[in-house]
Amino acid sequence: MRTLLLISFILFCSILYGQSYETIELLNGSFEGIPGAQRVPPGWYDCGKIYFNKETPPDTQPMDGFDWSVAYAASDGMTYMGMVVRDNDTWEFISQRLASPMNPGKCYNFSIDLMRSDVYRSASRSDESRIVNYITPTKLRIWGGNGYCQKKELLAESQLIDHNTWKQYDFRLEPKSIISSFTLEVFFKTPTLIPYNGNILMDNASHIQEIPCETEVLAEVPKPIKPKPQVKPTPEPPIEPEVVLAQPEPDNQPVPRKKIISGLTKNNLVVGQKILVEQLYFKADSSAIGPGSFAALDEIYVFLEENPNLYIEVGGHTNGIPDDAICDKLSTDRARAVATYLIEKGINDERISYKGYGKRQRIASDRTRYGRAKNQRVEIKILSLKA
Structure with missing residues (x-):
């Protein structure tokens, strides 16, 4: 009996370890490049060229001492990606083709370090005479498609990023069709009827790792990252505060006390x-x-x-x-x-x-x-x- 159990155990282990799960490698997930405004790191394509051709590309950070005054240390390597949403209803996103496709019926894990800079100064796009701070919280959306910047499937999205230290976010990706391009997009809080100015910083994007679909991945749960020494931003003169009309949180009570739908009389x-x-x-x-x-x-x-x-x-x-x-x-x-x-x-x-x-x-x-x-x-x- 023991011999039979031992043989069964060895057979099970051989099957288990014989399984292989694909790793789809991303190019330059650390967003390494020469720091500069309107400079997308190598390996990534600026989607604004397609959707918002009058807007400037994202930035490779840090750029302390420039108008943006972003001085945080990278969580991996030397540089990272900075992207913004704007009050003229435009936003930034980047894309790359995958070395091999993601397939329907399979599950994948992807992680990335995210934070928000407390200082991200630039002109308001709705009124270029005003210098404002692009600091209203935004979120990251992850899209899959079959060409640069194609938003065929929304694979995942983060919570609002409102913290000024690096945190790792893990996402479970379950494509419903063949995906051959991968797009990272900064976006507004939804629902929001009035666009605003905000930023998100990204670093240390992992490769896309196939996982057993039975494996649970806690998406959108940030993991604190031990911070590197940071250079404090140069003190800035007071800037004109930006007024953003925030949307009230919906009431989740099953039977509201006040009427929600006007005209229902x-x-x-x-x-x-x-x-x-x-x-x-x-x-x-x-x-x-x-x-x-x-x-x-x-x-x-x-x-x-x-x-x-x-x-x-x-x-x-x-x-x-x-x-x-x-x-x-x-x-x-x-x-x-x-x-x-x-x-x-x-x-x-x-x-x-x-x-x-x-x-x-x-x-x-x-x-x-x-x-x-x-x-x-x-x-x-x-x-x-x-x-």
Whole structure:
């Protein structure tokens, strides 16, 4: 019996250790290069050339003594990458082709050191006569695609980076299709209707390591990194503070005390009326309802429960940037998600229909972030008030 168990154990170990997991090597993950403004480290491509050709490229830091006054020591090597978001609704991202593709059905681990500089001075892009500090917290988004800067799949995103020391972030990547390009993008807090100025520093990006899909990776959990001695920035004269209109955190209580959705009043309803569903959030390019949305959805549910004669249509809308087919699908999927939530809560499905209008009923200009946010919405349309 012991001999049989020993043979089985040896066979198991040979199978286990015989498995090999691929390592996809990134070029210059330490972002080594000559420090300088508008200088992308070798191995990386500036995506602003494609999307924002009037904006300058990211910077290789540190650059103490220059306008930016970024003086932190690198967490790995000598230099690191600095990227910003701007108050004219532009932002920076970099990309490179992968030596070998990431494949669907497989899982990967990727880590990178992140921080925010407390000093990142430059002119405001919305008013170039003002020098402002680009320090409002931002986040990192990781995209996969099949060409430089293509944002085919959002593979992962970090929490808001608001700390001024290096911390390591680990991400689990599970591509749904073949991925041959890798893009790192700094982005605004979402949802935010008014763009702002912020920065993120990046260093020590790991290779992309295939892992067993059963392995758990704690994504977005920062690991403190022992800091290197830092050079204190040269004291700067007082600068004009930047005013950023912060969005209030959504109320997550299931039944709100105050009305969230204006117009949801029985006495004022008429057939054909459209009511905007406020405080409804979706994940980017997805129909997955965000956790801050359920207070508004529950308010609709309670209203429908109290008014059993009410029949509605849930209408989804998008901004006009993507292709028609993408807009139609996304708006339909989001409308369906809202209708499904209400039906699963207990509303008769005969009382609820849904429709995706794509970008055919825009209510604002797509030239600004504010306008695009207004266009991307879900509305409730009153179809019938049966007795």
